[in-house]
Amino acid sequence: MNLVLFFGILLVTAVAMVVLVYIFLNKMSENLSKQGDKEIRHLQFELKKQRQEFFLPNRVEAYQRSILLMERLHPNSLVMRLHNPGLPAMALQAEFLKAIRDEYNHNVAQQLFVSPLAWKMVKDSKEEVVKLINLAGNQMTATSTGMELSAKIFEILSQMDQFPSDIAIEYLKKEFQELF
Numbered sequence: 001m002n003l004v005l006f007f008g009i010l011l012v013t014a015v016a017m018v019v020l021v022y023i024f025l026n027k028m029s030e031n032l033s034k035q036g037d038k039e040i041r042h043l044q045f046e047l048k049k050q051r052q053e054f055f056l057p058n059r060v061e062a063y064q065r066s067i068l069l070m071e072r073l074h075p076n077s078l079v080m081r082l083h084n085p086g087l088p089a090m091a092l093q094a095e096f097l098k099a100i101r102d103e104y105n106h107n108v109a110q111q112l113f114v115s116p117l118a119w120k121m122v123k124d125s126k127e128e129v130v131k132l133i134n135l136a137g138n139q140m141t142a143t144s145t146g147m148e149l150s151a152k153i154f155e156i157l158s159q160m161d162q163f164p165s166d167i168a169i170e171y172l173k174k175e176f177q178e179l180f
Contacts, residue, residue, distance in 0.1 A: 055113070056179070062113030063176040066122055069107045070165040070172070073100055073129050075157050079150045089144035093137035100129055118168075118175050125164040132156055
């Protein structure tokens with residue numbers, strides 16, 4: 001009987017030790033997990049902060065350059081910058097289209113730093129300028145001058161309530177303000 005009682009006490013003690021070790025390890029695991037989660041969140045926060053510090057200057061520049069692109073592609077700006085009354089209308093139209101293409105291609109990388117919607121508006125605005133210049137160019141005759149083409153562009157432009165590049169500029173400004 002003493003032997004059975006001895007083994008019973010030994011068995012109860014062993015089970016109690018296993019249960020205590022299990023509870024202790026479980027608590028330690030939970031604490032480490034919570035501490036690990038805190039560290040992970042802290043590291044993620046630091047990474048996000050460093051990423052913003054790295055990309056913010058590039059994003060600011062991208063918004064500046066995108067707005068400048070819209071200003072330079074605006075028909076008023078194009079006509080004032082490239083107007084050459086001595087050129088035939090077709091040659092001036094080709095100059096306008098080349099300038100648009102060159103300006104856009106020079107700034108196409110800015111889409112990495114602005115939202116997809118903002119870049120779509122920039123791209124659509126560029127396409128609208130091309131359409132307007134082609135519309136004016138299609139109304140010219142073979143003997144039309146650059147002066148007539150410029151006048152036609154201004155005439156078409158005056159019939160529009162708001163030009164797409166103005167809308168794109170406003171959107172870019174709004175989106176830029178949301179960065180801060």
